[in-house]
Amino acid sequence: MTKIKRVLGLLPRLLAFGATLSATIVMATSHERVNILGFSFEAKYTDASALKFFVIANAIVSAYGLLVLFLPWESLLWRLVVALDAVFTVILTSSISAALAIAEVGKKGNSHAGWLPMCGQVPKYCDQVTGALAVGFIGLIIYVVLLLYSIYGALNPLLVLKF
Numbered sequence: 001m002t003k004i005k006r007v008l009g010l011l012p013r014l015l016a017f018g019a020t021l022s023a024t025i026v027m028a029t030s031h032e033r034v035n036i037l038g039f040s041f042e043a044k045y046t047d048a049s050a051l052k053f054f055v056i057a058n059a060i061v062s063a064y065g066l067l068v069l070f071l072p073w074e075s076l077l078w079r080l081v082v083a084l085d086a087v088f089t090v091i092l093t094s095s096i097s098a099a100l101a102i103a104e105v106g107k108k109g110n111s112h113a114g115w116l117p118m119c120g121q122v123p124k125y126c127d128q129v130t131g132a133l134a135v136g137f138i139g140l141i142i143y144v145v146l147l148l149y150s151i152y153g154a155l156n157p158l159l160v161l162k163f
Contacts, residue, residue, distance in 0.1 A: 006073055012146055017065035019139030020092070023132045024058040027051065030128035034121050043118065043125040048106075050098035051129070057095035058136055061088045061143070082150040089147050092140045096133065103129055 031044035045051040064084065071077055107126065109117035119126035 010069060012142055013065060013068055016139050016142040016146065017062060017069065019135050019142060020058045020065060021062040023136035023139060024055055024062055026128055026135065027055050027058070027132035030125055030132065032122045032125035036121065043122040045129070048102045050102040054095045054099035054136065057091050058139070061092055061139070064088055085143065085147045085150050089140070089143045092136070092143055096136055096140055099133055103133060
């Protein structure tokens with residue numbers, strides 16, 4: 001029974017690790033070069049600081065997720081994991097929000113600022129960014145569930161209901 005509990009406890013963490021690592025790799029490898037009127041332009045994630053923040057945040061959370069996978073089940077450090085889950089969930093939320101805002105401008109442009117949409121010219125790059133954001137969002141959802149479960153587990157002795 002203990003092994004089943006351990007596996008069921010680590011499975012969401014393994015999925016979250018995979019999602020954040022995949023988002024990091026897909027976004028970091030996204031680039032496309034296009035020629036327009038004889039000029040060569042390259043779209044890459046390093047052009048926007050919000051996308052760099054997304055890659056760095058997902059890389060840090062991936063490293064944290066890997067370390068937690070190897071944390072002994074009996075360790076007292078699991079109490080710290082609850083607090084770190086909260087911190088990394090907030091970091092993931094802010095990085096996804098910033099990246100989604102930039103992605104929206106890249107996709108639709110901003111006529112008030114004179115920014116043209118770019119996804120028509122670099123569709124492969126836009127598809128990669130969309131995929132990275134989707135997988136990153138899945139990782140965020142898993143971390144939110146893990147955070148809520150960790151908080152429930154920490155507060156469970158205090159929430160004893162008597163009927």
